[in-house]
Amino acid sequence: MLSIQDHLLQGDQVTQRQTPNRGGPLVPQYLVMHYTAGSSARSSADWLCNPAAKASAHLVLGRAGEIFQLAPFNVVTWHAGISHWAGLTGMNHFSIGIEMDNAGILRKVGDRYASSFGRFYPDDEVVVARHKHGTVEQAWHAYTEPQIARAFELAELLVTHYGLKEVLGHEDIARGRKSDPGPAFPLASLAARLAGRQDDDFPRYVVTASRLNIRSGPDAAAAPVAPALKLGTEVALLEAGERWSRVEVVGHGDIEGWVFNAYLQPAPPALARRRGADTAAKRATPKPARKTPSRRR
Ligand SMILES: [Zn+2]
Secondary structure (H helix, E strand, O other): OOEEEOOEEEOOOEEEOOOOOEEEEOOOOEEEEEEOOOOOHHHHHHHHOOHHHOOOOOEEEOOOOOEEEOOOOOEEEOOOOOOEEOOEEOHHHOEEEEEEOOOOEEEEEOOEEEOOOOOEEOHHHEEEEEOOOOOOEEEEEOOOHHHHHHHHHHHHHHHHHHOOOEEEEHHHHOEOOEOOOOOOOOHHHHHHHHHHHHOOOOOEEEEOOOEEOOEOOOOOOOOEOOOOEEOOOEEEEEEEOOOEEEEEEOOEEEEEEEEEHHHEEEOOOOOOOOOHHHHHHHHHOOOOHHHOOOOOO
């Protein structure tokens, strides 16, 4: 499982590097996804740590799910270039960048597909699709399942930890100039899934114990992640389990952990956002919230 400490990623298959290609302090508001158009995560990480590149990113995500972190998340990296979004210009100053190892657009050579650097790919590593901002079908290098799973995990962690507003593609903020991460990456479903987190579209509960421990795992032996929650504290249910549930403290998105179900009760309607019958049903019988993503924004 991944976590963030002092703006650095902790977890399996995470390697810390330090790129000299960096700017000043960053308070991230967005996450921007990219592909490397390179031949391996390691070679891309090496290049993005080379001053000659004049480019960088916070993370490089490999095809086996391995991650290189090149700079802390509170420092500007150089992944976006000329870019605009939501009235902002120069998205390096507002966003965390993740480069995913992927060869990008492929070209057909005979009956095979080749990358710009001359490697060939079997058909099952190729996605033929029209880019959402494009007019014709092209061949794109597929992402791997472990890589996509890890990208979703990273995005969820970063959105929660930093209260990010949105997950974007480089193709969205540098429209017409960039095509990454492209149609082979399920960006729309990632964005839809994460929109729910910022939309508060999770059932709300209140703490009924005078003090309720909030722990790092679903176990009474797991370490507390914050001081015990007081009676009446409102939490958003992120993941419901049989005895323990993962919650986020409403108004303190940085406090997230596991609490014992017996000391939670559904928030009264006055406190809860008005959500209609569907949400009322969800409150009565908690289900894992992540399986019912919201498309609302
Ligand atoms: Zn890019």
